[in-house]
Amino acid sequence: MIGTFRQSMTWLHTWAGLVLCWIMYFMFVTGTLGYFDTEIDHWMEPEIAALDQTSRDERIATGLNYLEENASGASNWWVYFEINREQPHLSVYWTLPPEEEGGENEYGDVRLHQVTGEPLDDIARETGGGQLLYRMHYLLHYIDRDIGYRFIGIVTLIMFVGMITGIIAHKKIFKDFFTFRPKKGQRSWLDMHNLMSVTSLPFQLMITYSGLLFVTTLWMPLIAVGSLGFDTSKAADLIGGFDLQVEASGTLTPLTDVTAVIATAETEWGEGTVHNFEVRQPGDANARILLSRTDDFSRIPTTWVYDGVTGEYVQKLTLPESGAISVASVMLALHEGLFASIPLRWLYFFSGLLGTAMIATGAIYWTAKRAKKAETSRGYRLVEVLNIGTIMGVLIGVAAFFLANRLLPIGLEHRTEWEAHVMFSAWGLSLVYPLFRSSRAAWRELTWIAAIGYASLPVVNAMTTDSGLFSSIDNGDWIMVGFDLTALGTGVAFAFAAMVMRRKRTVAEQAIVSTEIGAAPS
Numbered sequence: 001m002i003g004t005f006r007q008s009m010t011w012l013h014t015w016a017g018l019v020l021c022w023i024m025y026f027m028f029v030t031g032t033l034g035y036f037d038t039e040i041d042h043w044m045e046p047e048i049a050a051l052d053q054t055s056r057d058e059r060i061a062t063g064l065n066y067l068e069e070n071a072s073g074a075s076n077w078w079v080y081f082e083i084n085r086e087q088p089h090l091s092v093y094w095t096l097p098p099e100e101e102g103g104e105n106e107y108g109d110v111r112l113h114q115v116t117g118e119p120l121d122d123i124a125r126e127t128g129g130g131q132l133l134y135r136m137h138y139l140l141h142y143i144d145r146d147i148g149y150r151f152i153g154i155v156t157l158i159m160f161v162g163m164i165t166g167i168i169a170h171k172k173i174f175k176d177f178f179t180f181r182p183k184k185g186q187r188s189w190l191d192m193h194n195l196m197s198v199t200s201l202p203f204q205l206m207i208t209y210s211g212l213l214f215v216t217t218l219w220m221p222l223i224a225v226g227s228l229g230f231d232t233s234k235a236a237d238l239i240g241g242f243d244l245q246v247e248a249s250g251t252l253t254p255l256t257d258v259t260a261v262i263a264t265a266e267t268e269w270g271e272g273t274v275h276n277f278e279v280r281q282p283g284d285a286n287a288r289i290l291l292s293r294t295d296d297f298s299r300i301p302t303t304w305v306y307d308g309v310t311g312e313y314v315q316k317l318t319l320p321e322s323g324a325i326s327v328a329s330v331m332l333a334l335h336e337g338l339f340a341s342i343p344l345r346w347l348y349f350f351s352g353l354l355g356t357a358m359i360a361t362g363a364i365y366w367t368a369k370r371a372k373k374a375e376t377s378r379g380y381r382l383v384e385v386l387n388i389g390t391i392m393g394v395l396i397g398v399a400a401f402f403l404a405n406r407l408l409p410i411g412l413e414h415r416t417e418w419e420a421h422v423m424f425s426a427w428g429l430s431l432v433y434p435l436f437r438s439s440r441a442a443w444r445e446l447t448w449i450a451a452i453g454y455a456s457l458p459v460v461n462a463m464t465t466d467s468g469l470f471s472s473i474d475n476g477d478w479i480m481v482g483f484d485l486t487a488l489g490t491g492v493a494f495a496f497a498a499m500v501m502r503r504k505r506t507v508a509e510q511a512i513v514s515t516e517i518g519a520a521p522s
Contacts, residue, residue, distance in 0.1 A: 006169055013165035017093040017362050018383070020155050022390040023140075025359045027152065031137035031207075032352030033130065035337055035345055038085055040130025044405045046467040047124045048089075054114045056081060056257050057406050062117045063092045064258065071096070075248070079258075082275035083114075087311055090114050118237060126415040127405055134397070138214070141420055153215030160208040162372070165195060177461065186368035193361040200354035202423045210335035213328050244280065244305060244317060251285040256288060256311040264311070265291045265304055276334070279308060288314065385434045392446035393430025399453030400426035402487070406457075406464045440501070447498040455491025458484035477499050 033040065054062075063079035071077065071094035078093040089111040096106040108455045111120040140148040197204070278290040287308025292301040303317040310440035318326060333339060337348045367384050401423035408418055430449075434442035461484060462468025 009165040010169040013162055016162040016165065016367070017359075019364045020158055020368055021359055023155050024159050025138045025356065025363070025390055026140075026372055026394050028352060028356040028359060029137075029156065029398065030133045032356060032480045033398070034134030034137055035340075035348045035352065037130030037134040038088060038134065039479050039483060042479045043089070043234065043461075044127045044129045044402070045075065045120075045124040046461075046465040046480075048113075048120050053083070054200065059083070059090045059260075059319055060259055061112055062112060063090055063112065066110070066112055066117055067092055067094060072283065073097075075105075075281060077279040078276060080276040082272075084275075087275065090166060099455050105515075125405075125410050126412075128416040128419050132416065132420065133401070138211075141424065149215060153212070156215070163201075163204055163208060170194070172278060173206055186365060186371075188360055189365040191366045193358060193365050196354050196358035196361055200351050200358065203348075203351035204355050204358070206331070206334055207352075210331040213331050214335070223255075225332075229308060234489065244290070244315075245279040246286055246288050248281045252283055252489045253285040253309050255282055255287060255308055256289070261289050261306045261311050264313075269293055276375060282308070349413070353467075360387075363387045363391070384439055385431065388434040388439060388442045388446065389431030390427075392443070392450055393427040396430050396446065396450050396453055397427035397489075398424040399450060401458065402457055403460060406460045417450050424443075444498055444501040447494050447501065451491045451492070451494035452489045452496065457487040457491075 024391075026154075059081040060079060063081055064077075065436045067077045067079070068076070071092075076093075076095040076098050080087050080091040080093075083090070090113075092111065093109040095226040096108070098104055098106070113120060113123070138149065138152050139145055140152065143151075178284065257278075258277060262277065265274055266272070273293055274291050278292075280288045280290065289306040289308050289311075290303050291306070292303045297324070301318075305314040306312065306318060307314055335457070337345065338460035340348055363383075364387060367380065367387060370380055401419055404419045408415055408422075412418060430446055433446065437445065458469050462471075467477065467480050469481060469484045472484070
């Protein structure tokens with residue numbers, strides 16, 4: 001222990017926060033953008049921004065027709081026919097049995113035009129969209145998926161430790177909420193860090209704890225197994241009660257009317273509650289239709305099984321009641337925020353921005369506090385460069401990601417990967433840039449680059465697509481309008497910040513000159 005208990009917690013908070021703060025910052029930026037991943041998808045695919053709407057029955061028929069023509073030998077079909085924010089397009093999925101015994105199943109998926117049934121990927125440009133940004137916050141990029149997932153779990157645990165120790169270290173945590181002393185150097189950065197931390201504390205605790213629940217079974221498997229009393233048969237029964245194994249009979253039999261089966265289920269669940277369905281062994285005499293319903297605050301679905309030939313009800317699949325599973329499902333739902341209305345989604349977004357600012361101001365405070373004593377230290381210089389290059393570089397990289405979507409050739413092979421390459425290249429250059437400039441100049445100049453990048457997005461969008469700001473207003477495409485205005489507002493905010501940095505430098509230079517003149521001999 002270092003000194004008192006609170007001093008030990010302060011030391012742990014400082015170093016737990018610093019060691020991986022740049023990865024935490026990247027996670028928060030991409031995770032915060034993930035709350036509008038669908039809207040970002042919309043902007044990044046201007047060719048399919050607005051499609052004619054069809055009835056639910058027509059969409060179901062379109063999906064089944066595509067599967068019958070293109071996945072007739074599949075063992076499973078899925079049709080996601082409900083059009084909403086989380087599912088903006090008609091989508092189908094399928095599983096094909098392995099070609100050789102002992103091989104792996106083959107999977108396919110495609111989004112379909114509601115009217116023509118044409119794959120949307122044949123119409124729209126290839127792009128990672130908002131989904132790629134969202135996945136980056138828990139998988140990173142360029143590394144193995146499992147390694148990234150486990151590493152992010154460790155980072156999340158360290159962040160949770162940093163938050164708890166930060167709460168303990170603050171003697172006057174509520175007073176910090178109302179305290180900000182501008183123009184006081186390192187004290188101002190500490191006040192800003194405290195203000196951002198306390199303002200968004202409930203959100204940050206929820207988001208980090210629920211984030212840990214996502215990776216519990218990966219690096220704490222004994223907890224999951226122990227909850228079943230280490231009884232493998234009980235675990236098998238649990239999984240078996242939630243799944244359904246269907247063997248093909250080999251007798252070809254037409255599939256029953258799925259819309260009638262859905263209508264039957266909705267007499268019990270309520271109209272419009274079924275958003276998708278699965279067919280196991282389609283076209284076989286043993287076919288089964290699975291309809292699922294999930295509550296807004298739960299990830300635990302209830303599935304009803306129907307005979308795929310007669311349409312008769314067969315059985316219900318669900319997990320047994322469990323307090324632990326219920327709490328975990330609610331926490332995971334809160335983390336993802338899929339249930340959130342537009343106002344609540346904006347609250348999630350701004351809370352994420354506060355968390356991002358909390359990490360950034362904490363990293364800057366670390367260097368501000370040690371500037372005079374350690375400015376010649378290589379370790380100090382490394383942290384300073386990483387701060388500048390990451391805090392501004394990630395934001396510049398995101399702007400470059402969006403610009404790449406508009407400027408890369410439409411027919412470019414592996415275009416999705418090139419969007420990511422552009423993003424990380426911009427971040428990488430931003431990390432190198434501070435090595436050749438003073439910290440003050442690097443901060444200001446990279447902020448100007450970010451301002452130009454974001455402010456140019458609406459202009460480049462209007463020049464390269466038919467979905468420019470004014471065209472989108474005329475068409476009533478408010479998602480496009482909202483994206484362009486948000487990008488423009490972000491660019492203006494960065495430009496203002498850069499001008500403030502310039503003004504502070506000018507004032508400081510004038511003070512130095514005045515001091516030198518006053519000290520000069522007459």
